[in-house]
Amino acid sequence: METTWLNAQDADFDAKLAALTAWSEERDEEVAHRVRGILKGVAQRGDVALVEYTNRFDRRDVSAMDELVVDQAQLQAALARIPAEQREALEAAADRVRRYHEKQKQDSWHYREADGTLLGQQVTPLDRAGIYVPGGKAAYPSSVLMNALPAKVAGVGEIIMVSPAPEGIINDMVLAAAAIAGVDKLFTLGGGQAVAALAYGTETVPAVDKIVGPGNIYVAEAKRQVFGKVGIDMIAGPSEILVVCDGKTNPDWIAMDLFSQAEHDEEAQAILVSPDADFLKQVAQSMETLAATLERETIIRTSMKHRGALIQVKDLDQAIEIANRIASEHLELSIDDAEQWAKKVRHAGAIFLGRHTPEALGDYCAGPNHVLPTSATARFSSPLGVYDFQKRSSLIGCSPEGASSLAKIASPLARGESLTAHARSAEYRIKKR
Numbered sequence: 001m002e003t004t005w006l007n008a009q010d011a012d013f014d015a016k017l018a019a020l021t022a023w024s025e026e027r028d029e030e031v032a033h034r035v036r037g038i039l040k041g042v043a044q045r046g047d048v049a050l051v052e053y054t055n056r057f058d059r060r061d062v063s064a065m066d067e068l069v070v071d072q073a074q075l076q077a078a079l080a081r082i083p084a085e086q087r088e089a090l091e092a093a094a095d096r097v098r099r100y101h102e103k104q105k106q107d108s109w110h111y112r113e114a115d116g117t118l119l120g121q122q123v124t125p126l127d128r129a130g131i132y133v134p135g136g137k138a139a140y141p142s143s144v145l146m147n148a149l150p151a152k153v154a155g156v157g158e159i160i161m162v163s164p165a166p167e168g169i170i171n172d173m174v175l176a177a178a179a180i181a182g183v184d185k186l187f188t189l190g191g192g193q194a195v196a197a198l199a200y201g202t203e204t205v206p207a208v209d210k211i212v213g214p215g216n217i218y219v220a221e222a223k224r225q226v227f228g229k230v231g232i233d234m235i236a237g238p239s240e241i242l243v244v245c246d247g248k249t250n251p252d253w254i255a256m257d258l259f260s261q262a263e264h265d266e267e268a269q270a271i272l273v274s275p276d277a278d279f280l281k282q283v284a285q286s287m288e289t290l291a292a293t294l295e296r297e298t299i300i301r302t303s304m305k306h307r308g309a310l311i312q313v314k315d316l317d318q319a320i321e322i323a324n325r326i327a328s329e330h331l332e333l334s335i336d337d338a339e340q341w342a343k344k345v346r347h348a349g350a351i352f353l354g355r356h357t358p359e360a361l362g363d364y365c366a367g368p369n370h371v372l373p374t375s376a377t378a379r380f381s382s383p384l385g386v387y388d389f390q391k392r393s394s395l396i397g398c399s400p401e402g403a404s405s406l407a408k409i410a411s412p413l414a415r416g417e418s419l420t421a422h423a424r425s426a427e428y429r430i431k432k433r
């Protein structure tokens, strides 16, 4: 299988690795321009523009917005219609994801100072959240759960879901997952127009406070452009996996773990790092044999050719150093003592510990969220979680004594800034002897 072979000992390794993993710098101006036009169209013409763009980009033939609304009865019907095995799997996954996210819930807190002054933080859920579930090239029921359940756990007032239905087809499991997760409203909208509808609101689609969820380049660019009008979770790029293996895992397992991300997208990135040169060759052999057994072979081959790599390193310490540099969305540690090695990982969206933890289990049902920072943004951002749907307000409640003593600190600071009204407002509270 065509892919890039690198050796970390080579003089030009750093430059080659940087070129291979550079994605975030490439912002397509043509896409940005097109998305700007779509956002403006929806902001100015509302539902009419949504119908127009949906017909054009999702190859549909609808004449009014009500044809893009999926009501609760349709969600319940899909839930009743899907095979029992699918329903049970969705429910089991939902239970696990819900249970994991319950742990993330932040509570309000406060403390009182000796003079009676109260200081604290009040945590509140968002009133209304918009979740984008991708649906252009594949359907993602698992992404419905991963986006909606943390919002539900946070106590969000209303969850509005958008997901495209190319040629009018929407997957039953997506609808069933929306029913299980408790989505309040669903519109078959995708791309920049869906993001615009959530950000600005239209006659039919309510404006939300924050938009979360992954999507293609149009979705990512639209989220970037509406940020500020609404909150967003992150700007997600194509899926990534980095596997660090000591050479002792079955090479077929590792080849398939790499493919599990490569099959998402031609632009997805799958990289294997190992100190064992022979093992890298065995995995390459497994990849060649196994690719031919997969429906998405062409996507996998394209992804491995353009963005994949097999990297030989000196030892596992160097492997982890490279993993920290790449800051991958998913990092599999297919090695002995994975828990110990994980302590050295500083940057990764999710860390999969040991040979029996393929990334695919995290995608569907382990419990943690599968919406993760990509393109090295794990250096500064975190998985989607309950905290994305909660916000914090500071609480300050001064007792008369507390106000008097704080005013004595505030007054000279305010006068130092030449803000006399601030100073005098504080000074009114100073107790006269």
Ligand SMILES: NC(=O)c1ccc[n+]([C@@H]2O[C@H](COP(=O)([O-])OP(=O)(O)OC[C@H]3O[C@@H](n4cnc5c(N)ncnc54)[C@H](O)[C@@H]3O)[C@@H](O)[C@H]2O)c1
Pocket: 034, 057, 058, 133, 134, 135, 136, 137, 138, 140, 143, 164, 189, 190, 191, 192, 193, 214, 215, 216, 217, 218, 219, 236, 237, 238, 239, 264, 265, 370, 371, 372
């Ligand atoms: N990070 C995660 O958790 C996660 C989960 C699932 C999927 N993904 C990723 O999300 C992405 C999904 O992409 P997708 O394309 O399948 O679905 P998508 O729903 O993100 O995008 C489809 C929409 O793109 C718009 N579009 C397509 N071509 C256009 C054009 N030429 N001009 C304007 N708009 C256009 C259309 O409106 C269409 O509805 C993939 O990269 C996949 O790997 C990520």
Ligand SMILES: N[C@H](CO)Cc1c[nH]c[nH+]1
Pocket: 140, 142, 143, 239, 240, 261, 329, 363, 370, 371, 372
């Ligand atoms: N691996 C994707 C996130 O990068 C999530 C997903 C959904 N379905 C399968 N996988």
Ligand SMILES: [Zn+2]
Pocket: 239, 260, 261, 264, 363
């Ligand atoms: Zn996946």
